[in-house]
Amino acid sequence: MEDWRVALITVLSVLGGIAVAGALSEIYLRLTAAKFDVRDKHCYVTGGSQGLGKSVAQDLARRGAHVTIVARREAVLKEALAEIKAVAQSPKQQKFEYVIADVTDREETVRAIGEAVDRQGKPIEYLFCVAGLSNPGIFIEQTTSTLQQVMDINYTGTLNTVHEVAKRMVDGKIRGGHLVMVSSTLGFFGLIGYSGYCASKFAIRGLAEALRVELQMYGIHVHCYFPGTIYTPGYETENLTKPQITKDIEGADEGMSPEKCSAGLFRGLARGEFAIATDPISVLFRCSTRGTMPNNNFVLDTFISAIGWIALTPWRMFVDYSVKSYSASKKKTE
Ligand SMILES: NC(=O)C1=CN([C@@H]2O[C@H](COP(=O)(O)OP(=O)(O)OC[C@H]3O[C@@H](n4cnc5c(N)ncnc54)[C@H](OP(=O)(O)O)[C@@H]3O)[C@@H](O)[C@H]2O)C=CC1
Ligand SMILES: CCCCCCCCCCCCCCCC(=O)[C@@H](N)CO
Numbered sequence: 001m002e003d004w005r006v007a008l009i010t011v012l013s014v015l016g017g018i019a020v021a022g023a024l025s026e027i028y029l030r031l032t033a034a035k036f037d038v039r040d041k042h043c044y045v046t047g048g049s050q051g052l053g054k055s056v057a058q059d060l061a062r063r064g065a066h067v068t069i070v071a072r073r074e075a076v077l078k079e080a081l082a083e084i085k086a087v088a089q090s091p092k093q094q095k096f097e098y099v100i101a102d103v104t105d106r107e108e109t110v111r112a113i114g115e116a117v118d119r120q121g122k123p124i125e126y127l128f129c130v131a132g133l134s135n136p137g138i139f140i141e142q143t144t145s146t147l148q149q150v151m152d153i154n155y156t157g158t159l160n161t162v163h164e165v166a167k168r169m170v171d172g173k174i175r176g177g178h179l180v181m182v183s184s185t186l187g188f189f190g191l192i193g194y195s196g197y198c199a200s201k202f203a204i205r206g207l208a209e210a211l212r213v214e215l216q217m218y219g220i221h222v223h224c225y226f227p228g229t230i231y232t233p234g235y236e237t238e239n240l241t242k243p244q245i246t247k248d249i250e251g252a253d254e255g256m257s258p259e260k261c262s263a264g265l266f267r268g269l270a271r272g273e274f275a276i277a278t279d280p281i282s283v284l285f286r287c288s289t290r291g292t293m294p295n296n297n298f299v300l301d302t303f304i305s306a307i308g309w310i311a312l313t314p315w316r317m318f319v320d321y322s323v324k325s326y327s328a329s330k331k332k333t334e
Helices: 003-032 051-062 074-085 106-120 144-171 195-218 233-239 244-250 258-270 280-288 298-333
Strands: 042-046 066-071 096-100 124-129 178-182 221-225
Touching: 003 298, 042 051, 042 106, 042 144, 051 066, 051 074, 051 124, 051 233, 051 258, 066 074, 066 106, 074 096, 096 106, 106 124, 106 144, 124 144, 144 178, 144 195, 178 195, 178 258, 195 221, 221 258, 244 298, 280 298
Parallel strands: 042 066, 042 124, 066 096, 124 178, 178 221
Antiparallel strands: none
């Protein structure tokens, strides 16, 4: 046979093999995906009064779930609950409640969960820990209490809620429950201006990874969402203290509406994904930092991680260079 033919057949066989492996990986994920059907189930959403949490609560309402939202400000909760009810699949059958709690307070969190279960008359089977905030700034210019606050709300708030709900699921012998935690693209890598926030979102990833493994004992499914920029009230607030260099670097991320993020999150949950990312940058970092997290598609994720392997080093060098010149230019103007 002529050489070019041998080469062509070899290349085609390799590509064909990769495509088959990719398809098999996809079939494996579909076959092993845990059932995700919220219809007639009690779903509990922290931070459900605005931003991403409200969009998640609305998507749950559209799917026929009984929804409880949790936050601190009652007026905002009330208004959101009306908007959530308005999109319900069958408004007469579905129940909608709100409970007031500061998730950083363990007792309040436990009380709120008890209240929600009593009012709904149903145990929680689907939990979404969305409550969180970001208060960016330059590390040494921030106080340790500011840096601790973001850890308290994002990490400890998630911990308190997940702990109580997981215990109740096990005690109530509820199998097939789902726990969804919200990290961030910044749960994958560290960025200037986000020291406290990155720590809190890495912590959530760690908790989610460990619980994914451990709670299999009880048939409880764990997921972690890693969104990029979302246009929400929280985003407006964080921009008030965000250093300019942070804004410049994250400008590469286009940002998404909370509705789009929620739709993507539900797609990932239905596919049975553990680590869910809904924008290209977060997918790149998810694949590049996957460690022992389950793959969403082994072949595709490996291919994307190869792109990260090549592209992230020059990008990081560019960021490091910008940070060094930023401090230099700051000194000049002092
Ligand atoms: N916006 C973004 O760009 C990104 C956001 N994320 C994450 O997504 C999640 C949602 O963000 P987003 O929608 O922007 O946030 P918002 O600030 O718009 O909304 C936050 C929600 O959480 C509630 N909440 C805040 N603190 C507490 C608390 N201590 N106890 C109870 N409820 C609380 C708020 O209500 P109330 O104040 O009344 O308590 C509100 O309902 C967060 O975990 C955030 O870190 C991740 C990546 C990007
Ligand atoms: C070739 C490689 C290219 C890589 C480009 C990377 C660009 C960096 C984008 C950073 C996005 C940060 C989103 C933060 C969202 C968030 O959690 C905060 N808004 C807090 O709420």
